[in-house]
Amino acid sequence: MAEQNLATVAVTGATGALGSRIAARLADRGASQLLVARDPSRLPDLPGAQHRGPATYEDTAAMRTALAGASTLVLISSHPTGKRLEEHASAVQAGMEVGIDRVLYVSLIGAGPTATYRNARDHWLTEQFLDLSGVRHTTFRSGFYASTPAALADEEFVIRGPGGSGPESGRVAFVTHDDIAAAITNVALGDSTDHDGAVLDVTGPEALTLDEAVPRIATATGRPYRYEAETLEEAFARRWRLGISGEQIEAWISWYQAIAGGELSAVTDVVPRLTGSPATPITESGWWPSPKTAW
Numbered sequence: 001m002a003e004q005n006l007a008t009v010a011v012t013g014a015t016g017a018l019g020s021r022i023a024a025r026l027a028d029r030g031a032s033q034l035l036v037a038r039d040p041s042r043l044p045d046l047p048g049a050q051h052r053g054p055a056t057y058e059d060t061a062a063m064r065t066a067l068a069g070a071s072t073l074v075l076i077s078s079h080p081t082g083k084r085l086e087e088h089a090s091a092v093q094a095g096m097e098v099g100i101d102r103v104l105y106v107s108l109i110g111a112g113p114t115a116t117y118r119n120a121r122d123h124w125l126t127e128q129f130l131d132l133s134g135v136r137h138t139t140f141r142s143g144f145y146a147s148t149p150a151a152l153a154d155e156e157f158v159i160r161g162p163g164g165s166g167p168e169s170g171r172v173a174f175v176t177h178d179d180i181a182a183a184i185t186n187v188a189l190g191d192s193t194d195h196d197g198a199v200l201d202v203t204g205p206e207a208l209t210l211d212e213a214v215p216r217i218a219t220a221t222g223r224p225y226r227y228e229a230e231t232l233e234e235a236f237a238r239r240w241r242l243g244i245s246g247e248q249i250e251a252w253i254s255w256y257q258a259i260a261g262g263e264l265s266a267v268t269d270v271v272p273r274l275t276g277s278p279a280t281p282i283t284e285s286g287w288w289p290s291p292k293t294a295w
């Protein structure tokens with residue numbers, strides 16, 4: 001397919017799971033890109049890609065140097081630090097100062113100031129900042145990753161949390177990193193203004209309860225993953241005994257609660273519409289992190 005716009009794309013977070021997939025797809029399509037990292041020695045070597053950095057989002061001067069020469073910025077959200085708004089604002093500000101004229105921001109589904117999932121709340125702040133900034137932008141609210149349940153399992157492959165149980169419990173449309181990367185890559189390489197200002201919920205193809213999703217992961221992997229619903233009190237007590245911080249306890253309990261409450265059950269057409277292919281079912285995710293590796 002002939003690309004309409006081969007202007008340079010800067011990809012942050014390119015040492016990570018999502019950014020590296022976007023970078024690989026951009027390289028496959030012959031794009032010119034700047035890969036930005038805190039530690040550039042960990043960046044992949046790709047045709048058409050320059051390594052930039054070291055640059056952390058919060059270091060505006062380093063980000064200015066790293067982003068110089070790009071017109072589109074793919075901004076992968078940072079890890080939850082309590083300062084994500086400031087970090088993202090710094091990166092966007094730096095980009096605007098050196099000529100970035102479009103930002104594609106990776107937000108999280110359900111982003112909102114009162115979102116049940118704790119880590120979804122500050123994404124909304126970044127979305128507000130982008131609206132105020134005046135820069136062209138598109139927000140991709142990624143669904144919950146298909147890889148996360150495997151990473152949350154313990155050594156016995158048990159995934160425990162207050163995510164509800166039974167056919168009436170809440171559902172979640174898990175989405176693969178590759179589908180999100182494909183959708184973002186296609187928008188990055190197009191010159192259409194159709195997605196300017198859009199907030200796109202990027203979901204998988206079906207909404208499943210955890211009772212349904214986890215056995216599918218077991219079938220796909222041949223490993224004995226199973227889900228055990230916990231009460232809120234059980235969820236708190238077990239994590240506390242494991243020595244997990246209050247902030248992390250709240251984050252993980254709220255991940256399950258958001259599912260149980262049905263906040264993630266929407267299935268959208270964003271992946272098929274932007275990529276031309278159906279969204280990937282969880283059974284075909286193909287990436288199953290080791291137990292106990294959730295961030």
Ligand SMILES: NC(=O)c1ccc[n+]([C@@H]2O[C@H](COP(=O)([O-])OP(=O)(O)OC[C@H]3O[C@@H](n4cnc5c(N)ncnc54)[C@H](OP(=O)(O)O)[C@@H]3O)[C@@H](O)[C@H]2O)c1
Pocket residue numbers: 012013014015016017018019037038039055056057058076077078079080087106108142143144145148295
């Ligand atoms: N939708 C979901 O279910 C879900 C699940 C988990 C996370 N997330 C969010 O989605 C983002 C991308 O997911 P992922 O799977 O690609 O995560 P990942 O593999 O942890 O990658 C995150 C990337 O962001 C970079 N980064 C983080 N903080 C930064 C900062 N302050 N300045 C510069 N770079 C920074 C990391 O750099 P280093 O390599 O130097 O650490 C890494 O390259 C995560 O960062 C998180 O905000 C979403």
